[in-house]
Amino acid sequence: MHTRSAILLALALAFPGVEGVAQMSRAALVKQSDIIFIGTVTQVGAVAVPEVPASPRTVVVRVDQVLEKPAPVALTAGDSVTVETARAGSLKAGIQATFYTTGWIFGRGVAVREVGHEPGRSPVVASVQTAAVARARLEVNDAELKAHIQRAAMVVAGRVEQVRPAELAGAPTRPKRISEHDPNWQEAIIQVQDGIKGAQAGEQVVVRFPGSADVAWVGTPKFAVGEEGTFLLHKDSTTGSPLSMIAGRSVPAYTALHKVDVLSKQDATRVRSLIKRP
Amino acid sequence: MIAVGVALFASCTGSERQVPPAKLAGIRVVDLIPASLSGETWQDAEPFLALYASNPRLMAASAFTPNPGGSASATAPIFVSDDGGDSWTLRNTLPSESMTADITHAVGGTPPVLYAGIMKVPGFPLNELKANDFFSPATMTLQAFRVDIDQPFVRTSQVGNADRVYIGLNDFDAPDGRTATVDVSLDGGGTYASRRIETRSTAGQNGPSIRPAVAQDHTVYVAYFGWRSNAGADVTSDVVVVRDDSGATGATPFRDLVDPSDHLPGRLVATHVTIPWSNAPTLGQERIGSTLAIAVDGQHSENVYLAWADRVGTGDIYTVHVRRSTDRGATWSGDLRALTNATDASLAVSANGSVGLLYQQVTGSAGTSRWVTRLEQSRDGFATHQDVVLASVPATTPTFQFLPYIGDYNCLLTRGNQFLGIFSANNTPDSTNFPQGVMYQRRVDFPTHRLLDGSGAAVAVSIDPFFFSVPVLP
Numbered sequence: 102m103h104t105r106s107a108i109l110l111a112l113a114l115a116f117p118g119v120e121g122v123a124q125m126s127r128a129a130l131v132k133q134s135d136i137i138f139i140g141t142v143t144q145v146g147a148v149a150v151p152e153v154p155a156s157p158r159t160v161v162v163r164v165d166q167v168l169e170k171p172a173p174v175a176l177t178a179g180d181s182v183t184v185e186t187a188r189a190g191s192l193k194a195g196i197q198a199t200f201y202t203t204g205w206i207f208g209r210g211v212a213v214r215e216v217g218h219e220p221g222r223s224p225v226v227a228s229v230q231t232a233a234v235a236r237a238r239l240e241v242n243d244a245e246l247k248a249h250i251q252r253a254a255m256v257v258a259g260r261v262e263q264v265r266p267a268e269l270a271g272a273p274t275r276p277k278r279i280s281e282h283d284p285n286w287q288e289a290i291i292q293v294q295d296g297i298k299g300a301q302a303g304e305q306v307v308v309r310f311p312g313s314a315d316v317a318w319v320g321t322p323k324f325a326v327g328e329e330g331t332f333l334l335h336k337d338s339t340t341g342s343p344l345s346m347i348a349g350r351s352v353p354a355y356t357a358l359h360k361v362d363v364l365s366k367q368d369a370t371r372v373r374s375l376i377k378r379p
Numbered sequence: 380m381i382a383v384g385v386a387l388f389a390s391c392t393g394s395e396r397q398v399p400p401a402k403l404a405g406i407r408v409v410d411l412i413p414a415s416l417s418g419e420t421w422q423d424a425e426p427f428l429a430l431y432a433s434n435p436r437l438m439a440a441s442a443f444t445p446n447p448g449g450s451a452s453a454t455a456p457i458f459v460s461d462d463g464g465d466s467w468t469l470r471n472t473l474p475s476e477s478m479t480a481d482i483t484h485a486v487g488g489t490p491p492v493l494y495a496g497i498m499k500v501p502g503f504p505l506n507e508l509k510a511n512d513f514f515s516p517a518t519m520t521l522q523a524f525r526v527d528i529d530q531p532f533v534r535t536s537q538v539g540n541a542d543r544v545y546i547g548l549n550d551f552d553a554p555d556g557r558t559a560t561v562d563v564s565l566d567g568g569g570t571y572a573s574r575r576i577e578t579r580s581t582a583g584q585n586g587p588s589i590r591p592a593v594a595q596d597h598t599v600y601v602a603y604f605g606w607r608s609n610a611g612a613d614v615t616s617d618v619v620v621v622r623d624d625s626g627a628t629g630a631t632p633f634r635d636l637v638d639p640s641d642h643l644p645g646r647l648v649a650t651h652v653t654i655p656w657s658n659a660p661t662l663g664q665e666r667i668g669s670t671l672a673i674a675v676d677g678q679h680s681e682n683v684y685l686a687w688a689d690r691v692g693t694g695d696i697y698t699v700h701v702r703r704s705t706d707r708g709a710t711w712s713g714d715l716r717a718l719t720n721a722t723d724a725s726l727a728v729s730a731n732g733s734v735g736l737l738y739q740q741v742t743g744s745a746g747t748s749r750w751v752t753r754l755e756q757s758r759d760g761f762a763t764h765q766d767v768v769l770a771s772v773p774a775t776t777p778t779f780q781f782l783p784y785i786g787d788y789n790c791l792l793t794r795g796n797q798f799l800g801i802f803s804a805n806n807t808p809d810s811t812n813f814p815q816g817v818m819y820q821r822r823v824d825f826p827t828h829r830l831l832d833g834s835g836a837a838v839a840v841s842i843d844p845f846f847f848s849v850p851v852l853p
Contacts, residue, residue: 135448152461152468171447173419175822175833204448205516207415208468209820276583278551279609280529281658281666281787282480282503315658316424316443317480317503319781320450360450 130201130217131237137169139225140182141197149181150210157189162200166227168234176211183212196220199230247375249361253333255306258295258369261328267309269342284311286340289324290347291332295369298376307345308355309337322363331364331372332357405850406815408769410806410843411440411458411467416447417822418832425786426801426844429486429493430794436463437491439513440801442844445478452477459514464846466820472510474518475499485535487542487567494568495519496531496546505531507546509568522568527551529587536593542567543626547589547601559585559603563627576621576633578643582606586616588671594680597626600708601633602673602685604654614656618649618687620708636708648702648711652689655697658782663741663750663774665784667697667722674726681707684734686724695719699738703760715761725791727798729851733758735798737791741774748774750785752802754849769847772805772812777840785842798849806830806843
């Protein structure tokens with residue numbers, strides 16, 4: 102698949118009429134990558150640092166410009182990176198390309214695995230590639246958010262009115278377990294201001310979330326009274342208790358356990374736009 | 380070894396790689412975060428270490444360190460070293476999304492086999508894993524899994540060409556609330572049998588810490604907390620040690636040590652202690668409630684040391700106790716050490732019989748409080764001991780991102796004439812915080828006490844894992 106992507110991209114550059122195909126392929130590469138850079142191959146069958154095993158598939162690439170990387174990764178123009186290519190012999194010394202990669206070995210230097218590369222004409226115009234990768238990342242992010250929206254039972258913009266301990270009345274009867282990983286389920290009562298999907302303005306909904314500070318729940322959204330946002334809500338299939346209570350009424354309980362499930366209030370516009378997008 | 384480290388880092392450019400002089404010969408302290416992750420600010424807590432007896436250059440380590448690729452990553456990393464701990468690389472080989480929720484590991488035979496017990500993300504099931512070569516970039520192989528467990532703690536031994544694996548864990552699906560369990564594999568993880576080691580009534584479960592220790596004659600000790608009742612945040616517990624004299628190969632293992640009071644398996648080393656169970660920042664931003672360690676003299680299995688923490692009611696938060704048995708657990712000393720406001724005790728017994736005790740203790744108060752990491756070692760059952768401060772760092776910074784802050788446990792091991800271990804601490808590059816010296820792989824500027832990213836910009840202080848080695852007392 103990676104080779105096919107590179108071929109499609111090369112064709113797209115040669116034939117401007119297939120730009121749409123190229124964009125799709127670039128988005129696929131971006132989706133699978135967390136380190137993207139423009140670089141020039143300096144050695145083939147070699148490595149930049151000794152802690153990485155050399156093989157016919159490894160090449161050393163001088164970084165010309167970093168387009169995307171995680172914040173912790175120390176990678177700047179001029180660094181030499183070891184790239185494990187998708188296919189031996191696919192790159193020759195002197196070639197400049199945009200490399201779509203994932204992190205492999207982090208030591209004195211960075212070693213990455215190639216997802217694909219975009220050969221282009223040399224020299225690659227950095228500003229053009231920067232914009233193209235940024236567009237592709239936006240496209241990927243939109244697609245992922247749209248998928249989350251489609252999976253959500255309810256999407257609302259609203260305000261957290263109350264936070265209370267969850268009473269999991271319907272949960273299967275089993276002894277309470279004491280563990281440092283206990284989620285300590287809480288319930289946020291959200292006043293719906295804008296019912297984007299599956300809800301009406303003025304409703305109140307119950308959203309369960311782990312109040313625990315344990316490492317197991319570190320990436321899970323937490324709610325606080327007064328918090329406003331756009332919330333992608335899923336019927337609670339996690340706690341074993343699908344119902345909760347509001348003012349004496351039994352109501353469905355929801356969860357928002359993925360970081361994408363909690364967006365800013367301003368993101369409501371983007372969410373509406375994605376819902377309308379085919 | 381110090382000379383090796385200085386030579387290694389002297390080759391780096393600029394004053395930012397300066398290494399302060401070591402104060403005692405032969406002691407190394409090394410920050411594991413590699414240069415290529417100099418921008419990281421994560422809370423790399425709860426470190427663990429695995430060593431090879433056959434090749435002292437090979438080591439594996441772990442912490443709550445995420446895959447640098449981010450939360451969408453399908454794998455989580457371990458650290459490996461092939462130069463005896465002077466330098467470390469990070470490799471994404473654990474089948475867990477970005478990070479684990481618990482991890483320990485131990486080595487097997489040659490080539491460098493590694494066994495790991497993790498709580499996998501998402502869902503937190505136990506995964507019992509194996510890598511035939513932990514330097515391989517391949518994802519570790521899943522050997523067994525199940526849900527509803529806590530704190531897998533891995534130890535290994537070798538019999539001929541076969542690796543034996545002992546994974547202490549708290550199995551919430553065990554019958555009758557007797558949750559203290561050891562998953563035993565006698566065939567290199569090919570098959571596991573869950574062995575229940577609690578024989579008494581509990582308060583519905585045992586404590587999370589189930590800690591095995593294995594001697595060369597295949598004696599296996601396991602320490603656990605026998606939770607008997609709980610009231611509010613306090614648990615009343617026994618501290619229990621079981622023993623198996625034949626590597627847990629029999630049909631009813633861990634029944635070789637009986638308590639004289641009730642003739643049941645499991646020696647009651649301490650009874651009715653108060654365990655403050657606090658899953659909130661309580662001791663220097665750390666939670667408390669499951670500190671437990673055991674170590675056996677590998678060559679003289681009659682000698683075994685035990686450490687646990689409880690609250691003794693004299694105004695302390697959490698006190699670490701250390702005791703010893705010289706008759707295979709039949710009788711135990713009183714407290715050889717009682718260390719107030721301390722946690723993360725780890726024990727190891729060296730080849731010459733010296734015992735090492737690693738622990739982390741909060742000193743001072745409020746804004747001036749510090750986490751002090753110490754290695755004590757003794758040749759005479761702590762009648763006398765050598766005390767080495769490995770780190771003394773602010774306890775109030777950085778603010779915790781999650782719990783555990785520095786770890787529910789750390790790790791101490793021994794090989795040859797060295798104690799080798801790992802702990803987590805505030806990573807400010809200030810030589811006064813590391814009295815024995817410290818080596819950083821990540822970019823730092825000692826004169827200004829700053830961490831630097833790849834472009835030379837300042838990076839916020841965080842919690843890092845630190846490897847150390849200390850010579851055994853002759």
